[in-house]
Amino acid sequence: MLKIGILGGGQLGRMLLQAAANYPVETYVLENEDDCPAAHLCHHFTKGDIKDHDAVLAFGKGLDAITIEIENVNIEALEELESQGVKIFPKPSVLKTIKNKILQKEYYRDNQVPTAEFVVSDSKQYVSSMEHFLPFVQKKATGGYDGKGVQVIKDAKELDNAWDGPAVLEKKVNIEKEIAQLVAINEKGETALYPPVQMVFDPYLNLLDHQIAPADLNEKVLWKVEAISLAVVRNFRSPGIFAIEMFIDKQGDVLVNETAPRVHNSGHHTIEAHYSSQFDMLWRIMLGYPLGNTDAILPSIMVNIIGAEGCSGKVQYDGLAEVLSIENAFVHLYGKKETRPGRKMGHVTVLSKDKQELLHQSNKIKRTLFARSGTPSIQL
């Protein structure tokens, strides 16, 4: 049995391990928190820091392969392990490129992948000189996650809010739709594309409101999306699962926003809605089995369950029984003991052939199910 490790023990690791139990594989997890969502679902749990060189190196010794749950890991240790023959999914070279938003944008440019116009900034002072480039988005080179480290600078007044330090300044796109394309690529270079999903954001909270699969795209746009996604993935020359987030602008042009070189929030619906889920697919790739079938069984909608504003502490779920009564809904709670505002606590997928029904149920779920704590974290 192959021995495969996961760096990170959050919900992505949890869902990977649920899928791993269908395969002959011995599983390992490295994570700092003993009671993280994935800790109890692996064969061997190691407490340790995935950003620490020695911890990652020690964890990887003797494993056949390693994958990641998050890009923010010690890449140098992974390079050493790779040189010792441990397979890394994705390759450390890909992590290096993607982890730094400047390198990521340069990768798109160098590989003729359409992406929003950008400049590289090294300081707040430089940003101030870019009034002619307004409106733009400032993305910190490193450390951003789940919408953190990204801000829109709309006009000259807002230049004052600019962050100091290395960043990308990206011309603001006139977005018609945001979509994500999941691509699987195995060690032979064979690829499989899932149908793209549309991500709909809450304009006030700047958080994913829901995600619908498949995205409603015309043939020409779909063609571009698939061709661009394959270009992004093939040029990495690395097996793995990739989620490519893209903007479609008012002209029908397709621009890559960013790429995650791993299982991703935009693929959660594949657990029930597709023959081979993104988690199943990654095990197939790592274990050397044939790629899975990316076809949908039914169209779907996915809603994240996010820690409510003003609540921190021991979690309780309001409305859970009501959502569990929805006949075509699948509830996934991640087993996190503590909620915090904005924390991803779970998700719900709904299946139906009828788009109105999908939207109706996702609205109901958003109105009904809340992750709260007994006591508000701030006085309201």
Next chain:
Amino acid sequence: MLKIGILGGGQLGRMLLQAAANYPVETYVLENEDDCPAAHLCHHFTKGDIKDHDAVLAFGKGLDAITIEIENVNIEALEELESQGVKIFPKPSVLKTIKNKILQKEYYRDNQVPTAEFVVSDSKQYVSSMEHFLPFVQKKATGGYDGKGVQVIKDAKELDNAWDGPAVLEKKVNIEKEIAQLVAINEKGETALYPPVQMVFDPYLNLLDHQIAPADLNEKVLWKVEAISLAVVRNFRSPGIFAIEMFIDKQGDVLVNETAPRVHNSGHHTIEAHYSSQFDMLWRIMLGYPLGNTDAILPSIMVNIIGAEGCSGKVQYDGLAEVLSIENAFVHLYGKKETRPGRKMGHVTVLSKDKQELLHQSNKIKRTLFARSGTPSIQL
């Protein structure tokens, strides 16, 4: 978070724990083998004998609820735990009735549940006196499992093969179809019925060949199947999941063969083919959530992967890559390190609207996928 234990750590426990990871629950497993299929998927694994009074009692202290993977557990310990307030799914009283085939048959008779005519035998000598009852099936009162402890006595010559000791002698039924009906019942007494499945046996090996869902039954037979199943379950006065195996004879009469008071091989297809799987359903019942939706997403066929004849030892899977290439197949391997002839090593479910396609793929899987060991266990 509720603390819930499972007695037994085989494939049923494994699949229960895959489903548990969608719910807020802390999981415990008691099993004698450290590397059993479920050991690494629970929060707390205890090595111990599920048939041992003290081991079960110690395991259950402090838990909110317990369920079982197999009937052959220490029922007295479960009764003590029940009296101390631990909820047992199903109730120990049900286990007592079902574990003993004589009591089980008497239960059907006493509750006017149609079942094959039977007499209770206490010895080989008694069996010899039953020539006028031929042909019949002898079922040992206790200890039978997966077809063991059951034999057909066709004619007077075969009376010599009769086993000694307590047993049921059951008049042989002229079987048209064998089906299984899964029923969920919660603590409020609310019930949910899955569509019945048809079990097709290999006439030579006396083993399940495949199982197709839904079973092809006419309206009148379906009505009887559902009414009888509800009678079986309601009279137990216990929450849980029940699989009722039934014969349909040439006249369209429905006779209960036996009942499993737990998740069951006949419900494996529900993982992908139904909205709420049998495993998901049992967690809903134990955690006090609403019953799930038993509707099928698509019709399905299920094939067990059984340890090949003549092979014992470290398992290897022949034909796995080919079966993983079947576009509408879902492969579940149970992570057992050793194969033995007849051992359940995994199963494959195929989804399709087209019955011919289901049969075609299940034939292909049976011809292709084998659990073997490197060295044959017997000289051929």
